[in-house]
Amino acid sequence: MKHGVVAIARRQGLFLAIRRGRTVAAGGRVCFPGGHIESGEEEHAAVVRECHEELAATVTAGACVWRSVTPWGTALAWWTVALADHAVLVPHPVEVEEILWLTASELLAEPTLLEGNREFLLAVRAGTVRI
Numbered sequence: 335m336k337h338g339v340v341a342i343a344r345r346q347g348l349f350l351a352i353r354r355g356r357t358v359a360a361g362g363r364v365c366f367p368g369g370h371i372e373s374g375e376e377e378h379a380a381v382v383r384e385c386h387e388e389l390a391a392t393v394t395a396g397a398c399v400w401r402s403v404t405p406w407g408t409a410l411a412w413w414t415v416a417l418a419d420h421a422v423l424v425p426h427p428v429e430v431e432e433i434l435w436l437t438a439s440e441l442l443a444e445p446t447l448l449e450g451n452r453e454f455l456l457a458v459r460a461g462t463v464r465i
Contacts, residue, residue, distance in 0.1 A: 336408040339381040340368035340454075342465055343393065343417045349441060350417065351451075352388065352425070353432035364434065364441070365448040368410070381413040389433065390424035393417050400463045402450055412454060414465055 343350035354363050367388045371380040378395035385393045396414035403409050423433050438455050441447055457463040 335403075337371040337377075338369055338408050338410050339371060339377055339384060340366045340410055340412045340451075341381050341385050341393065341415045342366060342399065342412060342454075343385075343415050344465070345417065345419070345435060348435040348437060350423075351434040351436055351441060352430045353434065353446070355426070355429050355431050358429055360448060362431065363446045363448050364444050365451050366412075366454075367430075370408075371411075377411045377413065381411075381415055385415060385417075388426050388430050390426075391417055391421055399465055400454055400457065402453065404450055410450065412463075 350367065351364055352367050354360050354365060356362055367385055369384040371377060377398060381395050382393055385391045393415040396416060398411050398413050400412035401410065425433050438459060442452060442455055454463065458465055
């Protein structure tokens with residue numbers, strides 16, 4: 335089974351999301367930043383690395399707040415991350431088409447939101463996931 339991480343960053347009540355680059359898997363879809371865990375890599379290190387690769391962001395890993403498995407069999411660990419208030423995000427030219435700061439309601443209303451992200455947000459809204 336493949337393993338991946340998802341980064342949950344918030345700023346002033348908004349969630350950090352991305353629109354995936356058109357040439358990558360699920361191109362054009364909106365989701366939280368994240369990606370695969372490399373062989374021998376710890377989850378917390380993977381979420382920090384993925385934020386740096388996708389957004390040139392330096393983050394601090396918080397805690398794993400949820401786990402899920404994608405329809406294609408990838409086990410995901412959902413981690414909170416702390417992003418400096420003054421951080422300037424730079425989208426990776428291939429992986430990230432757009433950087434978005436949205437409320438949970440705005441994300442849930444986004445027709446291109448990846449389904450696993452929708453499930454996470456609904457769990458947060460229901461109080462079964464605490465972030």
